[in-house]
Amino acid sequence: MAVHDECKLKFLELKAKRTHRFIVYKIEEKQKQVVVEKVGEPAQSYDDFTGSLPADECRYAVYDFDFVTEENCQKSRIFFIAWSPDTARVRSKMIYASSKDRFKRELDGIQVELQATDPTEMGLDVIKSRAN
Template sequence: MANAASGMAVHDECKLKFLELKAKRTYRFIVYKIEEKQKQVIVEKLEGVPKSRIFFIAWSPDTSRVRNKMIYASSKDRFRRELDGIQVELQATDPTEMGLDVIKSRAN
């Protein structure tokens, strides 16, 4: 069972889709989300446009509840360890921290 210290479990599809992205660059992005009812991280959305750099953007708004921030932080760390091959990592608490200008500057 997941808790704030250990983080959520990671669904096998998350790793599978990441490996496809890493090996074949088949997706423009993968959106993962924490599914609290299932107590795991799942794939929420895929877009099929090939790209060459792999970004990991962790979105945790400042307005989130403290408990949710704790679960998110521990789940992010656990989940991030499952994904070998990420080239750029961003932590965003505000939309401006993950804008196109920020992404372009980190991609170079």
């Protein structure tokens, strides 16, 4: 599975310049490559992010989560989310599962990985607990 250059460029912008809140990636099966489907502005919320994931199709996503620690320090964690809803096609789930590790290696700087098959598995409470 090839990875389009834009995937890495947008991720570097998110990581270094913080110009994006999230990125949703999609596998173009015909071209056999991962492409950027959607980019979220820094002001967008976690709900905007989860709303941009299709209910019945797999996606990869990266989310830049800002939080405050118990010591009152401002921190951020970059989450990699493998979205694979139960309602997605079996072939699609297999393609996403088999290319996930290779794609993730292309994105240097991911701190937390989540696998989600329904929205409750990547709720804000889950993100908060995994960030600390």
